[in-house]
Amino acid sequence: MSAAAPPRRRPLLAVLALAVFAAAGVAAALLGKALTSSDGSGGSSDGRLLLSSRCPVVVSMGQSDACVHELQSLLARAGGRLDVDGAFGPVTQMRVVVFQLRSGLTPDGSVDERTKRALYENEGKPLDTWTPDRVTRRIREVFTEDPERAVGIADCASYLDPLSTLPNSNSTRNWGVFQLYDGTLRKLGGTREQALDPDWNIRAAHRLWARTHDFSAWRACDRAYRAGSKS
Template structure:
């Protein structure tokens, strides 16, 4: 893959954790459930893992703090997003590139750029062309059509050069008229307007044109408003105006609890639910979760609590997105596929008691934690020795 600034930052964070641990790639790989060569590629910025659980396990065996884990997840999400950027973007010739004021592809500015209104306004162009055609039929045409019965004049061939000039001028006029129509369309269609869009009521910021969409990677007052509303709903997150992995996890949990599709963006339905104050994100404390895990996993309570802490920090509303579009849910981070096997749903997975008992059902198949390979490998004791790699 082509290295990017985000990949470099992600790799630098991994190297910092590795160097601080004082251990080599081979030993860290054995403890994290990954190969030493793979960890070396990640730390060198040569590749980005598609499964964050590998990164999480590596950071845990390196002794990363909760704050460092959150930052590492943020960096991984940004680096993973960069892998999807088409390589042709950078290869475009200079003369074909837009002016410097053009927004970056996929950026917030692109969504709010006037080009978004190009299609509705462009529908007026055929009308302008038709009007020009009508004027030609009325006698302002180029004279290329000879009236019926008229004889061809000897000077007709030289006149064709003048005719071409007139056609070229008329094409320029029509193009200018089309441009005027398009510009008029830009003025007439305000950025962020659309049919059926929720009106601004009571001065709520998220209903303003500036907050038409709020999504991952955004950093502004719209994000701060979303974070404030999530906090008001008893969601636990920082209010910093930065839409990162933490905000995405809380937004996803809120949408599920509100009975909405987990869209990863703050759409109109989510805005209405956020301002409606009908959804509470109150849930069990980590201490209560640990107590219940010990009760259910009576056969191996210490390991079960350690696995739950490794996967979700004992947070019943923890959500972890995967690069293939699936997600892991709740205390034991039960995947979408496993939820289907257990006849569960994301909403049920947020019930800590159901999640813990469902995890015990998975454990009972082989009486081990094979469904959590990264955490299980990190918990295994390895003999001390010289660091490899």
């Protein structure tokens, strides 16, 4: 008699192996989703786009995308006046610098993880400030000697924006309505935070004016004002 054929087990083993691999794949996917939801680093499931893998570690000048749009929306929520257009330009950077300064962060204008988290956790209005109309009225009240010229110079320097802050090539900055230089602030006994206070800034600028009774501290803007007045 011929020997009986052995049982055919290979198909069953293959099916079992496939089932094990499939279960492992599902488990890995669920674990990955859980990790993403818990630390916010792999996606935007927690609603914090800037902290997701869809955005670079540092959002900075020149970038233009949904990450910048999110950043601008958060700055606007903090009281900042700026266009929410998804393009990281000079105004967006100025708002970032002021937000960082008022949040106790390094005011370098680049949005790193600490700045991102501070923006999401912010519950106040650190970017609230005066309107250009209010700035204009206060300049005229302080610079009684030559109010229109003072307004014109401030408009040239900062567009009457109390939160204007522009960088210099030597890592210093100019601050506020009259764009007071870091070195000038030290001489006046003031701080960057004070320079962003429009009333303090305007009165400090008048102190500079009173030393010479002219606008020589703002030569470029004074020339521009005089040229515009003649035309």
